[in-house]
Amino acid sequence: MTPLQFENTYRPIWDELDQALEHLEGAPRTKKDDKGKRRVDKASKRPATRIAALYRATCEHLALARSRDYPTHLTVRLEALTERAHQAVYRAGDNSLARLGQLVLVDMPQAVRAHRLYMWTALALFGLPLVIIALLCYFDPGFVLSVQDINTVREFDAMYGPSSNPVGRTRSAGGDWSAFGFYIMNNIGIAFKCFAGGVFFGLGSLFFLAFNGAVIGAVAGYLTYKGYTQTFYSFVVTHGAFELTAIVISGAAGLAIGHALVAPRRLSRPQALRKASADAVPLMYLATAMLFIAAAIEAFWSSSRWIAPEVKYGVGGLCWVMVLAYLGWQGRPRTVEAAHAG
Known part of the structure; x- marks a missing residue:
């Protein structure tokens, strides 16, 4: 898969995660409907479980992009996106157990496959x-x-x-x-x-x-x-x-x-x-x-x-x-x- 094909295949996932994160960060995106009225994009209202699933998928994409040595602009975008998602998913309360679970259940096996x-x-x-x-x-x-x-x-x-x-x-x-x-x-x-x-x-x-x-x-x-x-x-x-x-x-x-x-x-x-x-x-x-x-x-x-x-x-x-x-x-x-x- 070429970098362009990779980006075209998974861009909708990254865009959806980006929109959901902007909503969590206090800047929900809006779109114009058929009548010209601006409405909040439904993708920015994703539940926490959906955001976590998008985050895991994007982490996997980042690992693949790094292992395949895709262009820097692509890995930089995914790094920034996963960092924002990580902060959004684990920022509330005592998250040490959640972070440990993320490391054991996601980050470590993904790193093995990326290498x-x-x-x-x-x-x-x-x-x-x-x-x-x-x-x-x-x-x-x-x-x-x-x-x-x-x-x-x-x-x-x-x-x-x-x-x-x-x-x-x-x-x-x-x-x-x-x-x-x-x-x-x-x-x-x-x-x-x-x-x-x-x-x-x-x-x-x-x-x-x-x-x-x-x-x-x-x-x-x-x-x-x-x-x-x-x-x-x-x-x-x-x-x-x-x-x-x-x-x-x-x-x-x-x-x-x-x-x-x-x-x-x-x-x-x-x-x-x-x-x-x-x-x-x-x-x-x-x-x-x-x-x-x-x-x-x-x-x-x-x-x-x-x-x-x-x-x-x-x-x-x-x-x-x-x-x-x-x-x-x-x-x-x-x-x-x-x-x-x-």
């Missing part, structure tokens, strides 16, 4: 090394020593081999809260490296995505060869839905920053960096939230041997479906026709 090119690239950079190294370690278990040292490999055997201890660790169950804190720090550290590496023209993000994919692949391939499949996969399946997705999202944010520095287009590099960083903020909010969820699951659920592996597989599968559905469909405008309906 879908970077998401797919990050997934490939992370997933391909993971699969390749996993296969190499499975067919040649000695290859794991090319990625991990011998002491770490022995720890894998102790953590995932036959034992009465909680799976995935050598500590006691009383250390769950300590483990929770450790997992948060460790996971956020990985995500931050994948994101911050973008300032090196994307090369840092590329490296950390591939490196972490290789490390995880080495563990998976080696433990699969050893026959510890039930303990290992039942341990990682649930929190992996959030942790692995968060790593990919962080890497995608870093790649977006790197691309802005490599190809700033009509902006200076500092301007391109600021814009890309601002667009990536919802991605990092989402990645951070997912890592907290992953840490809690890993500390209190994944490591528990009293939970049957079949239950963990079922819950893990449900978590993967929920994560993918959230990223793919949450926060979408219903349809263009619905946005035109009065």
